[in-house]
Amino acid sequence: MEVEKFRYDNQIVRMFLFATILWGVVGFLVGLLIALQLPFPSFNLGEMFTFGRLRPLHTNAVIFAFVGNGIFLGYYYSAQRLLKARNYSDVLSRIHFWGWQLIIVAAALTLVLGYTTSKEYAELEWPIDIMIALVWVVWGINMIGTILKRREKHMYVAIWFYISTLITVAVLHIVNSFEMPVSFLKSYSLYAGVQDALVQWWYGHNAVAFFLTTPVLGLMYYYLPKAAQRPVYSYKLSIIHFWALIFIYIWAGPHHLLYSSTPDWAQSLGTVFSIMLIAPSWGGMLNGLLTLRGAWDKVRNDPVLKFFVVAVTAYGMATFEGPMLSIKSVNALSHFTDWTIAHVHVGALGWNGFMLFGIIYWLTPKLYKTTLFSRKLANAHFWLGTLGILFYAIPLYWAGITQGLMWKQFTPEGVLQYPNFLETVL
Incomplete structure (x- = not known):
């Protein structure tokens, strides 16, 4: 009987490792700066670096850049070993990585420039929302493809947590991001009043649940x-x-x-x-x-x-x-x-x-x-x-x-x- 040989893709894990450390340092430093701005107003360094601009940058950097890259780091190492299969597509893995970093950079630039929807954890404007959805689909195709070609019949509980994250975050992000663009970097939510608040906090709380927890x-x-x-x-x-x-x-x-x-x-x-x-x-x-x-x-x-x-x-x-x-x-x-x-x-x-x-x-x-x-x-x-x-x-x-x-x-x-x-x- 011929022994089947395959290799895990550790390069994508290393890439997300470096990104996690880099964005962690950035997120923590911005947090330190806005903390200093409260007792020392002189730390508000010009219009782009005031507390109001940097606070959403801090939350997005910690949640989506630091923890987000850390989740993908841990996922790409563990999923391949739990499923006894290399990632479905190395190309999709790279698109996922570089797409996610592009989203982070676009988020940082637009937030300090003052472009925001003013919705908690969903401040990013509509072009970036579309990018997030597309990159998420890329990760989803790669995940489902890897699951389908797995050599391990049993799916360990960690894989179920990853699947729940994939599906639920996609639904939350898309539904909460329904908006009417009025220019390249300005849009208005399709919801208003109480409905807007309910949809926003259905998303906001479950961003904590299905991005930071599951x-x-x-x-x-x-x-x-x-x-x-x-x-x-x-x-x-x-x-x-x-x-x-x-x-x-x-x-x-x-x-x-x-x-x-x-x-x-x-x-x-x-x-x-x-x-x-x-x-x-x-x-x-x-x-x-x-x-x-x-x-x-x-x-x-x-x-x-x-x-x-x-x-x-x-x-x-x-x-x-x-x-x-x-x-x-x-x-x-x-x-x-x-x-x-x-x-x-x-x-x-x-x-x-x-x-x-x-x-x-x-x-x-x-x-x-x-x-x-x-x-x-x-x-x-x-x-x-x-x-x-x-x-x-x-x-x-x-x-x-x-x-x-x-x-x-x-x-x-x-x-x-x-x-x-x-x-x-x-």
Whole structure:
């Protein structure tokens, strides 16, 4: 019997590795700059580099450039090995890579120039929206083609998470981006009023769900057992985690619109499904942490496992806090305060960032057939990052609760005690 030989495409993995690191540095530096602009207005360096222009650049750079490239990095390495097949098309892989980088550059240029739809996580104008849809289809063809030619009959749970990301993000992006172009870089949404708000936050919340969560969970289910050299704690739980999560998550968007003019039934729907989300989310978190049973001694010395442990813990914290913030009585205190910013960054920095750092540290030596340059530097990175997140988030939680309480204070005459918003942030 002749032995069949084939090679995995590791070059595309290396390309996304470099892009992830590059855009990570850019996204974090822009975040640092806009943080400095708040206490030091002199850091607003001309019209193109004001807080209003750079804030959406920061969010898009971190979400779509850093985490986006990191997802594709992890996907292209893991999917080929899980499916026992080289990517369906090397050409499509390269189009995917260069197309995604072109989108990122176009986004950066248009945002600092002031071209924006002003929709959260969907600020990019219509030509870039079309580019995103086309590049996403390229990735989809490549993924489905690879799945169809796989040599491994069973599809591991990580592949199901990748498929859910592919399908759902495509639907979310296309439906939310229906707009009427009036010029090359200006358009108006086809939706208006309450309908616009509902569609936007159906998209906005599920951008977090299906871009920042499901693909990263797929990566967790591959890389965490690999790094720990342990099988996943419960494969049955991972399947329940997948189906429960994708069914419930899609309905939670209206919790961003509590106490607004959206119908009360829609707000209640968002709250109920958000609270239900605790079950699958914590099921996944526990499945990840319990995979390390019998391997906790390795965590002490292995920076990769340290990053993974904090990442999965941050996932658990963020997915408990999200449902809690969707309860009307809690939301009345937290909404529009720094609490929300702390919550988002525990998810983006703690969950997404640390998961990707762990993957990079585990994967890079394998791609280049070498050892990690310095374990001490990796451990220093871990502790600086962990302490940085704590020093970042805890003061924001404190400030957010204080802000919310200040907004509820009235004078004996029934007038707001702190009518000037600036009084609550200084």
